[in-house]
Amino acid sequence: MWGSLWxxxxxxxxxxxVCPNCRAPLIASARDLQCRSCDRSFPVGDGIADFSxxxxxxxxxxxxxxxAVEREGLENEIPGAAARITDYxxxxxxxxxxxxxxxxxxxxxxxxxxxxxxxxCDAGFDAWGTDFSALRRWQWRERRHRDRLSMxxxxxxxxxxxxxxxxxxxxxxxxxxxxxxxDGGYSVRALPxxxxxxxxxxxxxxxxxxxxxxxxxxxxxxxxxxxxxxxxRPGAARWHRRDEGFLPTASDxxxxxxxxxxxxxxxxxxxxxxxxxRQVGRHWWGRLLAPFAxxxxxxxxxxxxxxxxxxxxxxxxxxxxxxxEDGRGDGR
Numbered sequence: 602m603w604g605s606l607w608x609x610x611x612x613x614x615x616x617x618x619v620c621p622n623c624r625a626p627l628i629a630s631a632r633d634l635q636c637r638s639c640d641r642s643f644p645v646g647d648g649i650a651d652f653s654x655x656x657x658x659x660x661x662x663x664x665x666x667x668x669a670v671e672r673e674g675l676e677n678e679i680p681g682a683a684a685r686i687t688d689y690x691x692x693x694x695x696x697x698x699x700x701x702x703x704x705x706x707x708x709x710x711x712x713x714x715x716x717x718x719x720x721x722c723d724a725g726f727d728a729w730g731t732d733f734s735a736l737r738r739w740q741w742r743e744r745r746h747r748d749r750l751s752m753x754x755x756x757x758x759x760x761x762x763x764x765x766x767x768x769x770x771x772x773x774x775x776x777x778x779x780x781x782x783x784d785g786g787y788s789v790r791a792l793p794x795x796x797x798x799x800x801x802x803x804x805x806x807x808x809x810x811x812x813x814x815x816x817x818x819x820x821x822x823x824x825x826x827x828x829x830x831x832x833x834r835p836g837a838a839r840w841h842r843r844d845e846g847f848l849p850t851a852s853d854x855x856x857x858x859x860x861x862x863x864x865x866x867x868x869x870x871x872x873x874x875x876x877x878x879r880q881v882g883r884h885w886w887g888r889l890l891a892p893f894a895x896x897x898x899x900x901x902x903x904x905x906x907x908x909x910x911x912x913x914x915x916x917x918x919x920x921x922x923x924x925x926e927d928g929r930g931d932g933r
Contacts, residue, residue: 617729618751621758623636625638627759634650641654648748649748651751652753652754653733657734661736663739688875691720691724694726706728709721709770710731711770712750714737714740715730715740718750722745731751731753733752735752758805758808763814770818771820772820772821777802778792778797779792779795799849816921817922823841823845823847824915825914825917826913828848850918865924867921869919870921872910872915
């Protein structure tokens with residue numbers, strides 16, 4: 602592990618990370634990672650590599666006060682992140698090995714507070730995480746495996762081609778190619794290059810995926826009229842139009858995948874275990890809907906009802922994009 606080499610070998614090639622600009626190997630010095638190919642350097646602090654080059658999607662500074670709503674959201678993320686991994690994705694990935702018998706190498710792209718990396722490493726996975734947030738970079742100081750966390754743009758990941766067996770990407774794709782604002786409530790609009798940006802985002806994640814690897818995407822379903830995840834406060838619902846241009850649908854993802862070189866199979870998975878409605882359940886109407894939500898999740902878990910998983914009746918999508926060794930996707 603390169604983090605353990607840091608103190609014992611200050612001039613070593615770091616095989617795990619590559620330059621996100623030219624993809625050349627990086628060399629570790631006392632305080633940064635250096636690319637001798639394009640003469641760039643990337644700082645490292647608290648064991649965390651920063652490939653942002655001064656850019657991020659937020660402007661957080663250490664010591665900056667957070668609002669009550671922001672603090673509430675961050676606190677609610679902790680049980681949510683634990684459940685996302687231990688109750689759902691760990692079960693999907695459990696026991697998977699490559700042909701050499703090594704642990705599955707997994708990236709959590711847009712890993713948020715980074716707890717997922719600690720949990721996956723503890724479960725025996727070779728886990729890594731990235732996010733493009735200055736706030737997250739500050740939060741990661743609390744993580745035990747913070748040397749496996751890096752601040753990086755999802756369009757320019759600091760990993761070699763085919764490096765990962767699986768990529769998790771939760772609640773990220775919908776934020777690509779849109780402009781969002783929370784001034785006086787929540788508002789969002791699609792940018793002119795939204796589809797091109799989302800296709801490029803997926804292409805970059807396919808690039809780092811090994812043959813027969815898979816990407817696991819999840820996000821609120823744009824075909825469902827209620828958005829429970831992007832309201833004015835945690836757990837608040839938001840009505841939206843299907844043509845709003847924010848939340849993707851399964852057919853959108855197939856269209857993006859269809860624009861990529863090579864082959865990708867796209868299929869909807871059951872969201873049972875992934876979708877818990879914890880924050881929504883704090884409202885009276887959320888408690889009222891809970892029995893119906895549980896019945897719905899049980900229904901879409903039945904193989905014969907799999908088509909319902911990507912229908913307009915399903916509030917949340919989990920999609921598997923599988924890279925096939927023969928390069929032939931089925932377009933589905």
